[in-house]
Amino acid sequence: MKNDFTQIIRDMQNKKFYPVYLFFGEETFLIDTLIDTLIKHSLSEDAKDFNLDVLYGNEIDGARIIDIAASYPMMSQRRIVIVKNTHLLKDKSLELLQKYANKPSLTTILVLQAQNCDKAPLKKIKACRFNARSLYDNQVPEWISSYLVQKKMTITPDALRLLHAFVGNSLRQIVTEIDKICLNIEDEKKITVKDIESVVGTNRQFNIFEFCDAVGRKNMKRSLWILNQMFQLGENPGKILSMLTRHFTILTQINVLQSKRKSPSEIAAETNIRMFFLTTYTQQAAQYKPSQLKTIFELLLEADRNLKIGYQKPKLVMETLLFKMNTL
Secondary structure, three states, X not given: OEOOHHHHHHHHHOOOOOOEEEEEOOOHHHHHHHHHHHHHHHOOHHXXXXXXXXXEOOOOOXXXXXXXXXXXXXXXXXXXXXXXXXXXXXXXXXXXXXXXXXXXXXXXXXXXXXXXXXXXXXXXXXXXXXXXXXXXXXXXXXXXXXXXXXXXXXXXXXXXXXXXXXXOOOHHHHHHHHHHHHHHHOOOOEEOHHHHHHHOOOOOOOOHHHHHHXXXXXXXXXXXXXXXXXXXXXXXXXXXXXXXXXXXXXXXXXXXXXXXXXXXXXXXXXXXOOHHHHHHHHHHHOOOOHHHHHHHHHHHHHHHHHXXXXXXXXXXXXXXXXXXXXXX
């Protein structure tokens, strides 16, 4: 059963719950919003300690998930079982979940979160499902306006375009910047270009880490914009390239570790990345196939040679690198 995001939220707020949910797709902000809304309206604060389980597909199997889902709630009407990275479960486990979904527990809400719904058994699971697709460029301004309406705020057309240009299509990043702006303007109800510039900032000195993040997210427009800002500020192109190589080395490591079904804690330990930042890296790593990462390192090596030879202007070398990476 496919459902609309707004309708699912409305049903949850009205305490109309489905026994099984399947949320998948690239826009994790929407998935997190659905899960947070579900928890808020289905469990009291006191009930969460004993009736909320968060499991990971690469750390558990289908039989154990069903055992937990079949358990009775403690001092509550229901329990919630959330399974993250469901796509990492083996087909046999997914087939068990498929059978469970045909006759689920009446006192449990089972939430399955996945990066995709490609596996056949996962597709067959009877659930209220939502595909959290990333928004297209032309959909983002409307989403920003709708989000601001919920906060009883408005934004001028020029400010809206500027915010979108600065932040890109990541809803999580958009919300972060909007929340900062709202704190900054205090009692004002309309966001202007001046507010965007003062908080997000056209004069902001973008750093290499933000550039690497934009490249890793395949946000070409933002990558080029930050690159131009860094060159204007006199950043060393060799340093930029070195940090970009480091970034994709981390993504490659995560890609390999995920293929070995390592847990998030194991990945964090082996890559020396704090858990706070791990989600960003893992989301980016999931966008690249091993063959693409191999080609990217060849392009990085080519750019390094061109910078050292000095035949081309450094800015052109870096822009060419980004364009080639973007075509993969």
